[in-house]
Amino acid sequence: GPLARAQSSLEPGESWLLEPHVVGGNPNLWTPGIKLGVKPGSFYHKTECFGPVLGLMRAADLDAALRFVNASEFGLTSGLHSLDDREVTRWRERIEVGNAYVNRATTGAIVRRQPFGGWKRSAFGSGAKAGGPNYVLSLGRWRDRADDLAAAEVLRRSRASYQQAWAEHFHQEHDPSQVLGESNILRYRPIRAMVVRAESTTPPHKLRQVEMAAAICGVPLSISLPVGQEIPMGLSGGATITTIVQENESELAQRIHTFERLRHLGAPTDELLTTAHAAHVPVIHE
Incomplete structure (x- = not known):
């Protein structure tokens, strides 16, 4: 070897x-x-x-x-x-x-x-570090609370939550140990290329939530839509969105290696998961 x-x-x-x-x-x-x-x-x-x-x-x-x-x-x-x-x-x-x-x-x-x-290639999954404050979260799954809220209200609350989390935590450097004579700083670094995949049944506000979070963190985002699906209203088309592509999942699989992470708003196919694994691209899905 x-x-x-x-x-x-x-x-x-x-x-x-x-x-x-x-x-x-x-x-x-x-x-x-x-x-x-x-x-x-x-x-x-x-x-x-x-x-x-x-x-x-x-x-x-x-x-x-x-x-x-x-x-x-x-x-x-x-x-x-x-x-x-x-x-x-x-x-x-x-x-x-x-x-x-x-x-x-x-x-x-x-x-x-x-x-x-x-x-x-020295990271696995979301990148949460062993012995750090986020590791336990990587061993479970997040689920939305079943609140009966209009999409506009969900987006308003999401933006406020994302902005607060970015300003107070993810954009700050942390040294919880406070050892005299040394610094042990934990910081968060934005990834450089992310793709989000929607399905024909994906609610438009779900896609906007991902776009909103990427924009706040400064992460370049590519949006992958099913063939024939219209671009949802409300996407900003701002500087963080690099491309909006209509394609099937086999076509997405062919270019998955160009991204550092895939956020899938549904159930990815076995082909896409296998290809992403081979390319060492973490997949976050529902």
């Missing part, structure tokens, strides 16, 4: 600073290895290898180093050691990982203080 390849071979331009070897004839016990000269885009750069092999890459500057890290399909942990506040600020804003450490060790995450979870 990938780990065996990383432990036993070198790519062009690489060399061993510390070559690993099997201990005592046990194929499951290896000494650590350190590779020099790992190139951008190479096997070891783009592959997640769970084992004691370290690959060293040389970057011209911080921006180049950020490009190296963010080019990976994975994004679990990264660390920076710097006394330059400008570098720290730039790194914090651009690094694409779930656990980001500044001037400290990058292992030993502690419940609540450092909830554990990543970005991209």
